[in-house]
Amino acid sequence: QVQLVESGGGLVQPGGSLRLSCAASGLAFSSYGMGWFRQAPGKEREFVAAISYRGRSTNYAGSVKGRFTVSRDNAKNTVSLQMNRLKPEDTSIYYCAASDLLIATLIEEYNYWGQGTQVTVSS
DSSP states (O other), rough: OOOEEEOOOOEEOTTEEEEEEEEEESGGGGGGGEEEEETTTSSSOOEEEEEESSSSSSEEEETTTTTEEEEEEEETTTTEEESOOOOOGOEEEEEEEEESSOOOOOOGGGGGGGOEEEEOOOO
């Protein structure tokens, strides 16, 4: 079955950096657009970043553009999210997701989801 497993979350001070990774199995990874979403307590899940199946196109939420970078390695079936200049408002559970579209930004466009990894930005 399809599995998406996130890692790399943790506690970081404001202004710090974290790198999230997502390992995929059970699907033709290089044929799927990949995305990152996040959900804070009491809030709806929101789009963070997406990358096309070959990695040639990316898309970012306005709140993270210029601070976060999404990348993928199709040889290793992994997608990553480099998060720099983190802010307290970035605190959320971060989810990796796979879409059978070229690139997608809407929750309903994603077919598979990971379990999430907690990111906490606090001093």
